[in-house]
Amino acid sequence: MRHNIFFLYTAVQSDLSEIPKNVKLLIFGMFVYMLAWGAIDPFLAIFLYNVTGSYLLSGILFGIFFLTGVALSMPVGSLADKTNRMKYTITAMLSYPFIGLLHIAAAFAAAPFSLIALLVGRVCNGIGATLWVMVEGFVRKESPKGKTSATFGLFMTFYQLAFVVAPLLVFFAVAFFGITTSNVYWLFLYLIPFPIISAIIISRVKDKGMPFSDGVKEVIEKEGIVKKELRDLQSMGFLGIVMVLIGFFMVAIQAMIFFLLPLYAISLSLDLLGISLLFAAISIPYLFSFLLAELADHFGKVNIISICFLLSAIILIALFFTSTASITFFIACFLLGFIFATLQPAVNGLITDVTPRIQEGEMTGVYTAVFKLGGFAAAIGFGLLAETSGLHAPFLAFAVLLLAMAALAYSIKGKIVLRI
Secondary structure (H helix, E strand, O other), X not given: OHHXXXXXXXXXXXXXXXXXXXXXXXXXXXXXXXXXXXXXXXXXXXHHHHHHOOHHHHHHHHHXXXXXXXXXXXXXXXXXXXXXXXXXXXXHHOOHHHHHHHHHHHHHOOOOHHHHHHHHHHHHHHHHOOHXXXXXXXXXXXXXXXXXXXXXXXXXXXXXXXXXXXHHHHHXXXXXXXXXXXXXXXXXXXXXXXXXXHHHHHOOOOOOOEOHHHHHHHHHHHHOOOHHHHXXXXXXXXXXXXXXXXXXXXXXXXXXXXXXXXXXXXXXXXXXXXXXXXXXXXXXXXXXXXXXXXXXXXXXXXXXXXXXXXXXXXXXXXXXXXXXXXXXXXXXXXXXXXXXXXXHHHHHHHHHHHOOHHHHHHHHHXXXXXXXXXXXHHHHHHXXXXXXXXXXXXXXXXXXXXXXXXXXXXXXXXXXXOOO
């Protein structure tokens, strides 16, 4: 056991030294940006429900964010192979103060203007979030060969560290401004300072590429939009289909965590700080994501992915039978976070392994588009089931689908061909 711990320690130390400084600086910049969302995301579904009064309508508005990403991820992915990714990312960052103010305006406007403001805000949020295609494309391109999961493990560790630190921001809002679940919209004010600071940090990351306008012209005139990306995905055959499904269900789990769990926690009488601490507990495993990513690199990404889907199904069945905010509920949520922290770098690493280097940004856009479709479908499905059958129902229904996905993911073992 001591030998294994020492092995992991030395492996992590070696991998950290191999990750380029540009990637580390970008990761830190994204961490600062995510501090705002770490305070907001646990309450976004609650905010939407407060405005709409409907689980289904909340699910649709929640899912609009993903649907916008479906439409834009592939063309943005093609641009990511040609344009300066960091300039695009900085521009997107500077749009978030406007997005935050739109959400706040929705809380004060009367119907139907509140729904219009929400719709516009969610669409703009989805457009701004395409920056992740650029960011992930950059990370994949700069990722040392053979250390792909480890690099994304570090990326996800800092991403989720924001959710562990964010309760301090929530506590500040509660203690000094009396924020509760009924006026949680004031948390969107955090979208003003943090994205701006992040943009300043990311401006120091060096990247090359043609001007954005030239990149758009080349994508439209020479390659077309969407068709080339779909042909590239089709050329991967059965493996490409399974990779798409794996990411589809991975993002569906994420949608369940951020859409269904907050609403479920409210039904169990948790308050603002309680929900924030719950999400901090869910995010704590991500602090060890770098270590967990080593498991994927050394013990097989497909094995890890299959086991994660299986264990996720078991945890969701346990949540289905939970009716109080007991220690069992917190433990189940923590374990779900642990599983997702293990799953995400394994999936990202596997995608990187099977994607040719010359198509990094392009295929990142393809996968991101399909994955976001999973988030859109899941949010609406969860909302519909919650509206018609209660908040417990989506847990059991999704658990059954995850069991089937675990078997399908395992079926691609032995069919992995590393990128060239």
